[in-house]
Amino acid sequence: MAVYTEVPDEALGAFLAEYDIGGLLSYKGIAEGVENTNFFLHTTGGHFILTLYEKRVAEADLPFFLGLMEHLAARGLACPQPIRTRAGTALGRLCGRPAVIVSFLDGVSVRRPGVRHCRALGSALAGLHAAGADFALRRPNALSVEAWRPLFSAAEAEADRVAPNLAERTRQDLASLEAGWPRDLPGGVIHADLFTDNVFFIGDRVSGLIDFYFACTDAFAYDLAICLNAWCFEADGSFNRTKGQAMIAAYETLRPLEPAEVAALPVLCRGAALRFMLTRLVDWLNVPPGALVKPKDPLEYDRKLAFHRRVNEAAEYGWSG
Amino acid sequence: MAVYTEVPDEALGAFLAEYDIGGLLSYKGIAEGVENTNFFLHTTGGHFILTLYEKRVAEADLPFFLGLMEHLAARGLACPQPIRTRAGTALGRLCGRPAVIVSFLDGVSVRRPGVRHCRALGSALAGLHAAGADFALRRPNALSVEAWRPLFSAAEAEADRVAPNLAERTRQDLASLEAGWPRDLPGGVIHADLFTDNVFFIGDRVSGLIDFYFACTDAFAYDLAICLNAWCFEADGSFNRTKGQAMIAAYETLRPLEPAEVAALPVLCRGAALRFMLTRLVDWLNVPPGALVKPKDPLEYDRKLAFHRRVNEAAEYGWSG
Numbered sequence A, B: 001m002a003v004y005t006e007v008p009d010e011a012l013g014a015f016l017a018e019y020d021i022g023g024l025l026s027y028k029g030i031a032e033g034v035e036n037t038n039f040f041l042h043t044t045g046g047h048f049i050l051t052l053y054e055k056r057v058a059e060a061d062l063p064f065f066l067g068l069m070e071h072l073a074a075r076g077l078a079c080p081q082p083i084r085t086r087a088g089t090a091l092g093r094l095c096g097r098p099a100v101i102v103s104f105l106d107g108v109s110v111r112r113p114g115v116r117h118c119r120a121l122g123s124a125l126a127g128l129h130a131a132g133a134d135f136a137l138r139r140p141n142a143l144s145v146e147a148w149r150p151l152f153s154a155a156e157a158e159a160d161r162v163a164p165n166l167a168e169r170t171r172q173d174l175a176s177l178e179a180g181w182p183r184d185l186p187g188g189v190i191h192a193d194l195f196t197d198n199v200f201f202i203g204d205r206v207s208g209l210i211d212f213y214f215a216c217t218d219a220f221a222y223d224l225a226i227c228l229n230a231w232c233f234e235a236d237g238s239f240n241r242t243k244g245q246a247m248i249a250a251y252e253t254l255r256p257l258e259p260a261e262v263a264a265l266p267v268l269c270r271g272a273a274l275r276f277m278l279t280r281l282v283d284w285l286n287v288p289p290g291a292l293v294k295p296k297d298p299l300e301y302d303r304k305l306a307f308h309r310r311v312n313e314a315a316e317y318g319w320s321g
Helices: A009-016 A059-074 A115-131 A145-153 A156-162 A166-180 A220-231 A242-252 A259-286 A298-310 B009-016 B061-073 B113-132 B145-153 B158-164 B166-178 B221-231 B241-254 B261-285 B296-311
Strands: A024-030 A036-045 A047-051 A090-094 A097-103 A185-190 A198-203 A204-211 A216-219 B024-031 B036-045 B046-053 B090-092 B097-102 B187-190 B198-204 B205-209 B214-217
Touching: A009 A024, A009 A090, A024 A185, A059 A090, A059 A115, A097 A298, A115 A185, A115 A198, A115 A242, A115 B296, A145 A166, A145 A242, A145 A298, A156 A166, A156 A259, A166 A259, A166 A298, A166 B046, A185 A220, A185 A242, A216 A220, A216 A259, A216 B046, A216 B205, A220 A259, A259 A298, B009 B024, B009 B090, B009 B221, B061 B097, B113 B187, B113 B205, B113 B221, B113 B241, B145 B158, B145 B166, B158 B166, B158 B261, B166 B261, B187 B221, B214 B221, B214 B261, B221 B241, B221 B261
Parallel strands: none
Antiparallel strands: A024 A036, A024 B024, A036 A047, A047 A097, A090 A097, A185 A216, A198 A204, B024 B036, B036 B046, B046 B097, B090 B097, B187 B214, B198 B205
16 A cells, blocks of 8 residues: 655646646545555546556556456446546556546445345446457456466475465465366456455445456456455355355356356366465565565465365355356 | 555444434545544545544644634634534544544645745735634644753764764754743744645645644744745755745735744744754654655755854845835
8 A cells, every 4th residue: 555656746737737627626645556556636627546557567558458447437337437638548657657547436345245245246247247348459367377387486485484385285286277277268358356445335336346457358257266265255264155156146147157167166266266375475475675565465365275175066156056 | 654544444334424424435545644544535425534543643632633623614714624423523433543534625735835835825824823813722832942852862862873963063053942942922823834745725825724733832933934944945955035035925914923023033943943853853763664654854954954043134034024
């Protein structure tokens, strides 16, 4: 949570002069966003978010992310909509960083989602997959199964410092997932990081999906597996099948899963858990001195992996056909 | 710049239920505020700032600060106005911290104030002093001349690590200021920390004064001396007399300085500079490991002190009678 780049008022004023969103009334750095610097922006034209992309986001990917948000917003999905300058460009530069202004979305992230939130999320996820169906650009998932072994190599030697036998467990997961990873599932644009902090609610209604900076082209059911991991485990580490059932059933109201997806759900859930365990493990072992961001606990996903290893079929996640 | 306390959505929802400001639409932690945690808060009733007081603000002082903001806002000063609960209290508790909701003020802090900003600030400062005249509560200035020697004691042994001969210079300043500090100047409520980041502008107009957590009862001209220090020096360390002249003249349009205040201005400016040099020096030498806030440079005020030591009369700050 940090503002990595300070933006002086003069620089912002000059930047805003390119846009048709009125005069500056206020802006405040937001203590959110691990990868980027975000400002809450109020102009005579409304409320916006100003994002400066820091070095962890590849500039070459920005046309995909911004184009996707425009595409989704145009189809009625509640997501940040990039604002274009009078010259027609969405991506600008501010204080030496790529920068963009997007529409502000109301809503609150739910820290402890209930069954009703999981149900609403299932619908929203299916809506996202449908809205992205005719998006022309493609971006491979840079954090899918091929990426896990190189990630693990960066952490293998020190993994057992984090938890006993973590290295050996991970070697077995890797071998198993690499051998059995499904390749031909229905796919398209997925969010790939739809944790609770990226979903806004007003009451029980999803009012916005944000942070599309891991979005990519991959299997739809893998996105669902990421959400089952992120939303349906309890604080004590147990999987709440009622929540899983609500999420999957709501998803299937808009897009029923195909038999191959149902069959693959356990391996997809295990793979999704391994992906987040690995990136967290690497971050955990490489906290830079003076870091402004506290790393997330890789062992939360080590515990989820223990559950997934014992799962045999989609019904254990709440799928009821 | 930091959010020291995370506020879960459930806790905030319960807190807001005590107020008559409508339903929660969104809240975001603001990466501002060295002492407190601040959230931008949007409800169906409007925009607000939610502040949680962290340990550096003494809870016993909060009735003074909140009462003062209510008093000033009631007299038309553009400052945050504490919102009262249905039960009539302004000060609540949230996540174990004293907490308050205040009105949101538009406006932008000017990093490099021009002459016109200094003029506007002079008027706003005189307006603040007038609006506070009939405020009943009193709070001694805990960072006035009596506090400087104890502050220096905490830093004296290591001061020369920060700049050569800083300790000796400071001993001489302390002796001189303690001997010559003026005692009977006109006074009342002063802001005591009116740096550029605590003043909002929309265009050339002051749209808000914020952060009253150093406000106290002291000499009005000392507040002016703090502002001359904070607003009228250039990046190269030189004092800009045109800016000083604009600030003082605008102040005097509402409240002409008395002869004793004019005579005391050089010593007040030197004292104000010493106060900020000392608190910054102590913070500089005591940065806790993992600190989220970068300490401010004490040497900026060491350089200002060098200027003040050579000043003989108020005219050198731009006073023209």
